[in-house]
Amino acid sequence: MEPAFLTPLYERPGPWASVQVDTGWTDESAAARRELQARDICDELAALGCDEATGAAVYEALTARPDGAEDAGRAVYAAGGEVVLDQPLSARPPAPMDVTWSALPRVAPLLDLAAQDPVCVVACIDRLGADLEVRTPLGGRDAGTVGGREYPVHLTGRADRSARHFRQSVENTWEHNAAETAAAVAQCQADTHADLIVLAGDPRERAAVHRRLPEALQDLVVETEHGGRAGGASTRLLDEDVDRARREHVRRRADHELERFRSAHEATAEGVPALVEAARQHRIAELLVRPDGPDNGREVWIGAEPDQLSVHRSDARYLGETRPEPARADDALLRSAAVTGARGECVHPAAGDDIPAGGLGALLRGPYGDGERT
Incomplete structure (x- = not known):
């Protein structure tokens, strides 16, 4: 995935309301269920501390889904009383709804649910x-x-x-x-x-x-x-063939990137401390995220800029930020990837394979952003 389309999310301060919802139902009660779902989401956001204007913007977006839309789900991101991104999902989320209110938008699920589809x-x-x-x-x-x-x-x-x-x-x-x-x-x-x-x-x-x-x-x-x-009738079969070809392309691409990661050795980083250091230096060329990785939700500390991140709160003061905020490691690293032109890739290794270690890894550029990718 080229995460550049996420950059509007990083052009304004948070906190952010991030919502991923399953909308894979189209029966007669869809409109009523959609409205009830939106209410529950807004109640949860309010309980997390979301302001009224941002909650209202999320509600309006969730209830305005066009009739006949066949998205598997939606991801809605809002801050400051405005929806900034309303993204259809190509795969149904693992839970009916996932709601967060945090310093950074919760974008990591998009690697596996939306933007992976090739053009x-x-x-x-x-x-x-x-x-x-x-x-x-x-x-x-x-x-x-x-x-x-x-x-x-x-x-x-x-x-x-x-x-x-x-x-x-x-x-x-x-x-x-x-x-x-x-x-x-x-x-x-x-x-x-x-x-x-x-x-x-x-x-x-x-x-x-x-x-x-x-x-x-x-x-x-x-x-x-x-x-x-x-x-005619062959249109449906063509759509199925196209979807199959796109899924196979995604699988091959992820397998290829994983093999590159395995063989690159010195031009890789894995684990949160090494990746945070690489992000500070703008050296991440491709960020690999394993959805089940235990380090994905590890707390890091961030400032306003994508290279202002650290493993420990005390370190952030030395990066030009006096009021650092906590964030998930996967979302903080994806912000850095989006703003510095790196790719993001969701990988699903074979059962028992824990590469990249902890769930997060990267292929690196040369030192100090010389533009060379491995």
């Missing part, structure tokens, strides 16, 4: 061109249409010399349109920095487009037999 270009291809769509963690949007040559595109059943010439013209049209589609897909990927390309449509057309994509994009491509420009 994906979906191309529904036929002989005339393709319809393009971009799917992001925040939803999908139309990315335009590729229109190639329209004639000739259909073969005849004749076998004479003129028919063979016509067949060659048809195949030339197919090849031309495949090249046009491949160029458009490549440009869409470049514009969106997509992590994944899904090609849908008839086998011949999607294979022709696949072959013409640049070598650098070949490893990003997944083909599916479902879906097409006509839509």
Whole structure:
């Protein structure tokens, strides 16, 4: 995950109301249940010390969910009487609701519930061109249409010399349109920095487009037999294939980062004290978080700036902060990662594997932010 989208949360002071809720129900009583859920959340926030204006902003956001929305859940962050981020979740939270009132927004759950979804270009291809769509963690949007040559595109059943010439013209049209589609897909990927390309449509057309994509994009491509420009019943199957491809991409990416961490040795840090020191020096290139790690909720001390953090309260005074506040280690380190351009990655090692130790680890840049990543 690129946590840069979290930076608005760090451009204003706290304390913060952070709410993750399960909204994976769409029955007739959904509106009433949503309103009751919002009341319970606001009561809990008030008990934790949340001010009335911020609680009211959270209530309004939670009750304003559009009819027909099919999010698995939502994460709402508010401070100073205003909702700053209202993030749909792609996976249902482990608890019906998780409510905190703290110095920093409680963003660590997003690594596993929301922003991990890769950006994906979906191309529904036929002989005339393709319809393009971009799917992001925040939803999908139309990315335009590729229109190639329209004639000739259909073969005849004749076998004479003129028919063979016509067949060659048809195949030339197919090849031309495949090249046009491949160029458009490549440009869409470049514009969106997509992590994944899904090609849908008839086998011949999607294979022709696949072959013409640049070598650098070949490893990003997944083909599916479902879906097409006509839509219809195959749309649901295409959606399932796209979701499956995105989940598999996330798993492969996390496994790759975990293997890099295992093999990097001297260019890594793990454990809260080492990570706090790396964050002070802006050396974290990629922060790895294991959701079940015992150190994730360990208390650290923070100041107003992302590099103002320490393991002990007394140390914070030497970092230019006279009134440090307590925070969870995972949230404090994610703030540092978001503001300094580092990545965040949720990892799920095999059973019994406690890497990174304590649940938190990092791949490091060179000393003092020289910009080099391992």
